[in-house]
Amino acid sequence: MSASPTGDASGGDGRAAGGPGRFVIRLLDRVDDAALPSAGRTLAAVAGGLAGARDRPRARLRRGRAAGEGPYSDGDGPPPPGRAGVVTGRVLEAVGRLLVLGLVVLIVVGAVTTMLRGADPDGSHPPGPGPGDAPAGPVEPTVIVGPAAGESPAAYTAEAAAKLDGLTRAAPDADLYAVVSLAGYRTPDEMLRIFTAYRTLEVFFGVPPDGMVTAATVRDPVADLTAAFDSEAAAADTRAHDSTDPAAAERARQEATALRARCGCLFAAVVRAPAARLVDLGRLSGVRVVDPAPPGISPAAVHFVPLQPGQR
Numbered sequence: 001m002s003a004s005p006t007g008d009a010s011g012g013d014g015r016a017a018g019g020p021g022r023f024v025i026r027l028l029d030r031v032d033d034a035a036l037p038s039a040g041r042t043l044a045a046v047a048g049g050l051a052g053a054r055d056r057p058r059a060r061l062r063r064g065r066a067a068g069e070g071p072y073s074d075g076d077g078p079p080p081p082g083r084a085g086v087v088t089g090r091v092l093e094a095v096g097r098l099l100v101l102g103l104v105v106l107i108v109v110g111a112v113t114t115m116l117r118g119a120d121p122d123g124s125h126p127p128g129p130g131p132g133d134a135p136a137g138p139v140e141p142t143v144i145v146g147p148a149a150g151e152s153p154a155a156y157t158a159e160a161a162a163k164l165d166g167l168t169r170a171a172p173d174a175d176l177y178a179v180v181s182l183a184g185y186r187t188p189d190e191m192l193r194i195f196t197a198y199r200t201l202e203v204f205f206g207v208p209p210d211g212m213v214t215a216a217t218v219r220d221p222v223a224d225l226t227a228a229f230d231s232e233a234a235a236a237d238t239r240a241h242d243s244t245d246p247a248a249a250e251r252a253r254q255e256a257t258a259l260r261a262r263c264g265c266l267f268a269a270v271v272r273a274p275a276a277r278l279v280d281l282g283r284l285s286g287v288r289v290v291d292p293a294p295p296g297i298s299p300a301a302v303h304f305v306p307l308q309p310g311q312r
Helices: 019-035 037-065 083-117 153-170 188-194 221-242 246-260 275-282
Strands: 143-145 175-186 199-205 214-217 266-274 287-292 302-304
Touching (some): 153 275, 153 287, 175 188, 175 275, 188 221, 188 266, 214 221, 221 246, 266 275, 275 287
Parallel strands (some): 143 302
Antiparallel strands (some): 175 287, 199 214, 199 266
16 A cells, blocks of 8 residues: 555645544554555555546536646646545545455454364364263152151141141242142042142052052043053063962952053042142042142152052
């Protein structure tokens, strides 16, 4: 570029150009002198040509109005440089320099990115796992909701009722998980009627009086209850076939038959509902106790332990 970074260029009327435009030009001059000398000279020439082209129509008008009055009447000389021409040239020069500078920045950034990506071309150091790649494992329950070891059913029932009452007074609309123990065994149809207005997550069942207790996850109550009974019936058939004790084999066969007949074997469920609605559930006939889990806890972190009807 022809202008010096510290020079004081003046307009055609003798006044300094100054202002923000001059600051930008001086800044770009430094960049050009350091990295883009040839591009700067080319742009300066283009800018000068554009500025001259912009003033040529005005010069022709002046020559037409003052024919023979000055050295420009014959069209051989350039028009006198005005302040508007100088400012326009500088604006065009600044725009051109900014475009070139932006192109250089893009090229440099692209080259650096390519080098960083290719720093390990043979793949000997694969990237480590991200947050979504962490192996998923079972969550160990940290809270037990149910009767403590050695606790009497009467004391447990009173404690659970007091806990639910306190939570309801504090936040009646708070969503809670709770294990609901029934006073007796229920068939799948009876169980569905009791919990029809509640979201059920898990059920507990076993062939009375002392059949193996099974917990089954519930998403679709009808389909999942049917599948759980059928699965446990098949497991009972396997126990009957493999048992070397005739009495144990017979009990297993009876359990399988009862489960396939949709026996009254269900005695508890885990539900989710607002605290006030859990109180209403506890008032239903046949419901023995509603024991809520601590507010805000995930059900995966809770081990729910229901009371069996035979526990008195």
